[in-house]
Amino acid sequence: MTIKNVVVAGGSGNLGNAVVKELLKAGYKVTVFAREDSTSTFPSEVSVRKVVYGSVESLKPALEGQDAVVSTLATVAVGGQNPLIDAAVEAGVKRFIPSEFGINTRIVEGTAIGQLLQGKIKTVDYLEEKTKANPGFTWTGVSSGLFFDWGLAYGSIGFNKSTKTATIYDSGNEVVQASNLGFIGRAVAAILANEDKTANKYLSIGSPNFSQNEVLAIVERETGEKWEVQRASTADEGKIGLEKLSKGDYSAFRNLLRERIFKDGAGLSAKGDNSANGMLGLQEESLEDTIKAWLRS
Numbered sequence: 001m002t003i004k005n006v007v008v009a010g011g012s013g014n015l016g017n018a019v020v021k022e023l024l025k026a027g028y029k030v031t032v033f034a035r036e037d038s039t040s041t042f043p044s045e046v047s048v049r050k051v052v053y054g055s056v057e058s059l060k061p062a063l064e065g066q067d068a069v070v071s072t073l074a075t076v077a078v079g080g081q082n083p084l085i086d087a088a089v090e091a092g093v094k095r096f097i098p099s100e101f102g103i104n105t106r107i108v109e110g111t112a113i114g115q116l117l118q119g120k121i122k123t124v125d126y127l128e129e130k131t132k133a134n135p136g137f138t139w140t141g142v143s144s145g146l147f148f149d150w151g152l153a154y155g156s157i158g159f160n161k162s163t164k165t166a167t168i169y170d171s172g173n174e175v176v177q178a179s180n181l182g183f184i185g186r187a188v189a190a191i192l193a194n195e196d197k198t199a200n201k202y203l204s205i206g207s208p209n210f211s212q213n214e215v216l217a218i219v220e221r222e223t224g225e226k227w228e229v230q231r232a233s234t235a236d237e238g239k240i241g242l243e244k245l246s247k248g249d250y251s252a253f254r255n256l257l258r259e260r261i262f263k264d265g266a267g268l269s270a271k272g273d274n275s276a277n278g279m280l281g282l283q284e285e286s287l288e289d290t291i292k293a294w295l296r297s
């Protein structure tokens, strides 16, 4: 049976909103799950179900007749996805896409940043277990790298258009895995459309991947001005991250992330064999057009 009815848990969020839009465009029938006290609003084509994420009894009836669940739940909630998985299995849902959508969490076990990603890592471990016990149930994990268009505005790419300043790590030449939100939404739609090829796989996608120096060249060309560049080292970010981690300060994540992705020679971009872009038939996003749209916004 082809996947038609799709639940997006947390569909009101930064990523969820884009996933809902792309699933609707691709012709899926979308139901969004929201918490009881959520005040989020949704497009009129979407059905909304209020649920309690910690309760299989609340979730199971809301999942009856659904083919797939895409979880785009907030970072704080990723460690609590097991009841949603249990209810999906009980309701006969065929595919579960957990709230991953960042760095590849299957290759960070034993590292400092891996300690902060246990919620995501254990969720995928749990999905693997559930799949073995329930052959009709499948999962797909998606590593998208940094949210690129969202990150330009939010500051995680290192550029500030109001002050025309940038923080560039190491040489700035490292190519970093990243994805625009709409691109991730299209990847999710393509995963569900390619059910067999994507079953029980952890996939990395990314577009536009970028280097900080490429972004700098584009913003300076487009604004016609030199931006003030502060140089920083990923080794320092790593040290700060470890120091914070030793004190139980979880803001260590940002420092450890910068060390991991911007470090010269990190080699983590989603290209060639490291990328499912081609297998999913995804059209690449333009780095230049994305930056121009951000500068205009």
Ligand SMILES: NC(=O)c1ccc[n+]([C@@H]2O[C@H](COP(=O)([O-])OP(=O)(O)OC[C@H]3O[C@@H](n4cnc5c(N)ncnc54)[C@H](OP(=O)(O)O)[C@@H]3O)[C@@H](O)[C@H]2O)c1
Residues within 6 Å of the ligand: 009, 010, 011, 012, 013, 014, 015, 016, 033, 034, 035, 038, 039, 040, 053, 072, 073, 074, 075, 076, 077, 078, 099, 100, 101, 102, 103, 144, 145, 146, 147, 148, 151, 156
């Ligand atoms: N790669 C990147 O650069 C990057 C950046 C940010 C996030 N991420 C990852 O992407 C995924 C989605 O993140 P996001 O920023 O899109 O999420 P978000 O906007 O922070 O939250 C998504 C939705 O989750 C629900 N939610 C919020 N707090 C919750 C809680 N305590 N318990 C249950 N549900 C809660 C809310 O929906 P309702 O109010 O409607 O219930 C919210 O709209 C996460 O896995 C996150 O780690 C990646």
